[in-house]
Amino acid sequence: MLNSSEKVNLSHIVSDRIKEYxxxxxxxxxxxxxSEKQLIDALGVSRTVVREALKSxxxxxxxxxxxxxxxxxxxxxxxxxxEQVSFRWQQDERKMTELVKTRRILELGAVEMAIEHYDVAxxxxxxxxxxxxxxxxxxxxxxxxxxxxxxxxLFRATGNETYLELSGLISDFFLxxxxxxxxSVESSRKSVDEHQNVTDAIRAKDVARAxxxxxxHLAPLQKFI
Amino acid sequence: MLNSSEKVNLSHIVSDRIKEYxxxxxxxxxxxxxSEKQLIDALGVSRTVVREALKSxxxxxxxxxxxxxxxxxxxxxxxxxxEQVSFRWQQDERKMTELVKTRRILELGAVEMAIEHYDVAxxxxxxxxxxxxxxxxxxxxxxxxxxxxxxxxLFRATGNETYLELSGLISDFFLxxxxxxxxSVESSRKSVDEHQNVTDAIRAKDVARAxxxxxxHLAPLQKFI
DNA sequence: TTGATTAAGTGGTCTGACCATTAGCGAAGC
DNA sequence: GCTTCGCTAATGGTCAGACCACTTAATCAA
Numbered sequence: 001m002l003n004s005s006e007k008v009n010l011s012h013i014v015s016d017r018i019k020e021y022x023x024x025x026x027x028x029x030x031x032x033x034x035s036e037k038q039l040i041d042a043l044g045v046s047r048t049v050v051r052e053a054l055k056s057x058x059x060x061x062x063x064x065x066x067x068x069x070x071x072x073x074x075x076x077x078x079x080x081x082x083e084q085v086s087f088r089w090q091q092d093e094r095k096m097t098e099l100v101k102t103r104r105i106l107e108l109g110a111v112e113m114a115i116e117h118y119d120v121a122x123x124x125x126x127x128x129x130x131x132x133x134x135x136x137x138x139x140x141x142x143x144x145x146x147x148x149x150x151x152x153x154l155f156r157a158t159g160n161e162t163y164l165e166l167s168g169l170i171s172d173f174f175l176x177x178x179x180x181x182x183x184s185v186e187s188s189r190k191s192v193d194e195h196q197n198v199t200d201a202i203r204a205k206d207v208a209r210a211x212x213x214x215x216x217h218l219a220p221l222q223k224f225i
Numbered sequence: 226m227l228n229s230s231e232k233v234n235l236s237h238i239v240s241d242r243i244k245e246y247x248x249x250x251x252x253x254x255x256x257x258x259x260s261e262k263q264l265i266d267a268l269g270v271s272r273t274v275v276r277e278a279l280k281s282x283x284x285x286x287x288x289x290x291x292x293x294x295x296x297x298x299x300x301x302x303x304x305x306x307x308e309q310v311s312f313r314w315q316q317d318e319r320k321m322t323e324l325v326k327t328r329r330i331l332e333l334g335a336v337e338m339a340i341e342h343y344d345v346a347x348x349x350x351x352x353x354x355x356x357x358x359x360x361x362x363x364x365x366x367x368x369x370x371x372x373x374x375x376x377x378x379l380f381r382a383t384g385n386e387t388y389l390e391l392s393g394l395i396s397d398f399f400l401x402x403x404x405x406x407x408x409s410v411e412s413s414r415k416s417v418d419e420h421q422n423v424t425d426a427i428r429a430k431d432v433a434r435a436x437x438x439x440x441x442h443l444a445p446l447q448k449f450i
Numbered sequence: 451t452t453g454a455t456t457a458a459g460t461g462g463t464c465t466g467a468c469c470a471t472t473a474g475c476g477a478a479g480c
Numbered sequence: 481g482c483t484t485c486g487c488t489a490a491t492g493g494t495c496a497g498a499c500c501a502c503t504t505a506a507t508c509a510a
Contacts, residue, residue, distance in 0.1 A: 010494075011280055019312055026316075035460060046495045048273070051461090055236055055277040056284035060310050067461050068502035076313055076320045078394075081306050084285055085390055087244060088301065098387040105334030105388070113326065162323040163330070166391065234462065260491060271464045276492090292492050293472030 010045055014053040017043060019062070022073055029075040033063065036071070078165045086169060099173055104218050106167045107151070111210045113158035114202055122157035123203060126150055130195045137188040148172075150195055157202075174221070191217070235270055239278040242268060244287065247298060258288060258296040284309060303394050311398055324398060329443050331392040332376070336435045338383035340427055347382035348428060351375055355420045362413040373400060375420055382427075399446070416442070 018033070027033070034042065039050045054071060057063045061080040064072045114122070133146035148171065155167045194217040201210035243258070252258075259267065264275045279296060282288045286305045289297045314320045339347070358371035376396050380389045419442035426435035 009280075012284075015284070022313065023316075037460080048276075048494060048496090051273075052277055052280040054461095056281045059240070059281040059285060060306065062310065062313075065461070066503080068459080069504075070460065076310075076317050080285070081303060081310060081394065084287065084306060085303065085394070087287070088248075095387055098385045101338060101385055102388045102391065105330065105338070109330030109334065113330070160323045160326055162320065163327045166327065166395075236462090262491080273463060273465090277462095279492095290492070291472080292470070293490075295472095295491065 010049045011052040011056065014039075014043055014045060014049055015057055018053065018057065022062075027073045029073055031073045033071040033073060078162055082165060082169045086173075099170060100221055103167075103170050103174065104215075104222070106163075106170060107154070107214055107218060108211050110155050110158050110163065110167060111198065111202060111214050112207055113160060113163065114154060115205050115207055115210060117157065117159035118205070119157045119159055122153055123199060126153045126157065126195070126199050129153060130192060130199070133195070134189075134192045137185060137192060140185065143188060143191075147191065154198075187220070235274045236277040236281065239264075239268055239270060239274055240282055243278065243282065247287075252298045254298055254300045256298045258298065260295055303390070304397060307394060307397055314398065324395060325446055325449075328392075328395050328399065329440075329447070331388075331395060332379070332439055332443060333436050335380050335383050335388065335392060336423065336427060336439050337432055338385060338388065339379060340430050340432055340435060342382065342384035343430070344382045344384055347378055348424060351378045351382065351420070351424050354378060355417060355424070358420070359414075359417045362410060362417060365410065368413060368416075369400065372416065373397070379423075412445070 018039070021027075021033075025031075033039075036047060036050055036054070039054075040047055043050065054063060054065060058065050058074075059080060061074045061077045064074045066072065129146050129150040133143040133150065136143040136146060151171055152164075152168060155164045155171075158164065194213065197213040198210060198217060201213050204210075243264070246252075247258075250256075258264075261272060261275055261279070264279075265272055268275065279288060279290060283290050283299075284306075286299045286302060289299045291297065314324070354371050354375040358368040358375065361368040361371060373396065377389075377393055380392045380396070383389065419438065422438040423435060423442060426438050429435075
């Protein structure tokens, strides 16, 4: 029945068995799985097979392997998948337009969700990053890391881990553009002010205004390409 | 501290090297990669390491291993990965909530971009899928594939390949949920009508109305969890 | 009590062997 | 000439055992 048609690797079978095990035991992130040795004995296969299955699951983020310690259940994460998506984006300048538009949607969505979730700590941190950004601008330096951190914190302010992962991936691609964007002190100062406007609007829980401010902030990026 | 060597195992390094190789050679789906033996000699590591790297990449769909034949570059489809990873998301309430909210943002953004891009062919195709959906509902069947296709076509209508990939990823996850959502004929019919309203609004280039209709369409999903 | 040492357990890597499957090719048959 | 069969070499699949590196915790010494 099951064993007749599908020609499957033992690794796949073992991988499925381990996944079933996680579900059956209702294990959560950080819970410890049986050791390699125990899995070998329990499943009756060679170490090779067990290891290949575990390595695969590790790449997918399903489990986390700690040398000399053991095997633990991983958290629910989009990261492994997203890494595969971006795997083919390498140095593809043509995709920039698409990425800019995608980022716009995500940033505007983040503003909306941030107001809904309203995490004061994150908002304070956004202010902090913006303060450091202004500081760096005053010293005539390009505030790349601070700008990145500001936006990442905004995504974190949504309280949505999945959204954070998704958006973070897109944002990272704009590192190169940022370098050129912050070439002049004026545009850098403008960015700082725009950030302030966005956070103010979020604090006021004014969705429409916050989105408008974010649109203004992102407008130069649209033209850039 | 950033560069403080992340202790990486050889499998990961080898995996990255192979990915680089694929990018450098600009290999496409179906192209043949060097055999295990060749990779072992070229990279100077043991067969164990190479195999673990390849097995992982196979699970991720990056490569396709054919016994007795060789190793081939895999396709860009993310579905196999999603199936591997998402098995635990369904029982993670928080993750579900995050996914639903993320999807809402993406669908609303898609509506906006679709109006901006305005691809008549795609709009016609959306109508076609909706027609088939209505047909299936009349026969008392759950129109899962048609619903999925409708939304995928909407994402395609944005003319944004990147957006299509990201959104499709999130959307696909709701397949199983759809099964339960279409349990009653009434809710299915309602979905068909809502689809129609969305496409009508897009055709009229009425962004506000189109978003409103999409909100209505997605509302039941929010409550579902 | 505290600190260093040690031992046991665990994952990381390597080696060599053998089995199973496949593609390619040449020989046999039509 | 063409097809078909069967062989062979190449390749991936699985196994066993060994040794190394790292972590943890028990042990011992100050």
